[in-house]
Amino acid sequence: DSGVTQTPKHLITATGQRVTLRCSPRSGDLSVYWYQQSLDQGLQFLIQYYNGEERAKGNILERFSAQQFPDLHSELNLSSLELGDSALYFCASSVGQGANWWTGELFFGEGSRLTVL
Amino acid sequence: DAKTTQPTSMDCAEGRAANLPCNHSTISGNEYVYWYRQIHSQGPQYIIHGLKNNETNEMASLIITEDRKSSTLILPHATLRDTAVYYCIENTGTASKLTFGTGTRLQVTL
Numbered sequence: 512d513s514g515v516t517q518t519p520k521h522l523i524t525a526t527g528q529r530v531t532l533r534c535s536p537r538s539g540d541l542s543v544y545w546y547q548q549s550l551d552q553g554l555q556f557l558i559q560y561y562n563g564e565e566r567a568k569g570n571i572l573e574r575f576s577a578q579q580f581p582d583l584h585s586e587l588n589l590s591s592l593e594l595g596d597s598a599l600y601f602c603a604s605s606v607g608q609g610a611n612w613w614t615g616e617l618f619f620g621e622g623s624r625l626t627v628l
Numbered sequence: 629d630a631k632t633t634q635p636t637s638m639d640c641a642e643g644r645a646a647n648l649p650c651n652h653s654t655i656s657g658n659e660y661v662y663w664y665r666q667i668h669s670q671g672p673q674y675i676i677h678g679l680k681n682n683e684t685n686e687m688a689s690l691i692i693t694e695d696r697k698s699s700t701l702i703l704p705h706a707t708l709r710d711t712a713v714y715y716c717i718e719n720t721g722t723a724s725k726l727t728f729g730t731g732t733r734l735q736v737t738l
Contacts, residue, residue, distance in 0.1 A: 513671060513673075515671070544725060546728075553728060553729070553730055553731075554666075554672070554715075554728035556725045556726070556727065556728075559725055567725055569725060599669060601671050601672070603671070603672075616674035617672075617674065617726060618674075619671030619672050619673070620671050621670060621671050622669070622670075622671055624669075
């Protein structure tokens with residue numbers, strides 16, 4: 512158990528819909544990262560927040576948005592869903608802005624599996 | 629984009645050492661080599677990291693060549709539970725993200 516909690520674990524929805532994925536980081540971790548993993552793309556970095564502020568953005572679509580709240584949990588919002596958005600979405604956390612420098616570790620949750628029909 | 633090169637797949641017999649190579653010929657002086665693994669759709673798990681010295685922990689050993697252009701992750705006594713995709717990643721340790729490549733799919737067999 513990494514200490515990172517993601518909900519829901521599974522989600523099935525239809526094209527055009529909007530969903531919200533939630534992530535609770537490890538206690539004390541200030542950084543939250545979102546990754547997308549689809550069958551043909553591997554793990555793709557989407558976005559990072561540090562203590563409520565966006566710090567890095569990767570290949571995140573304009574239809575997707577995220578935020579980190581004062582209690583440090585984060586939400587990833589996916590709208591106007593398309594079939595190609597079906598994927599595993601992982602959240603990870605770390606203490607600082609990067610990986611924990613003293614361990615090099617990002618702590619990943621178990622993911623939210625999104626299926627768009 | 630990932631700058632490391634790893635074999636697509638490897639096999640290892642249970643109980644034997646698994647040696648997973650990684651080439652990172654363009655690694656910068658301040659970049660560490662990190663290893664993560666992902667067991668069948670679970671969240672990636674940190675294994676080990678190093679800068680230039682060899683490192684060992686309870687999970688694995690990391691051997692980095694003197695020129696730092698390549699490294700080898702060693703699982704000393706592989707078990708079936710070590711079957712996973714192993715990712716070798718360069719990172720400064722303070723950068724905002726880890727960039728995962730395609731990794732090496734390790735299959736441990738009886």
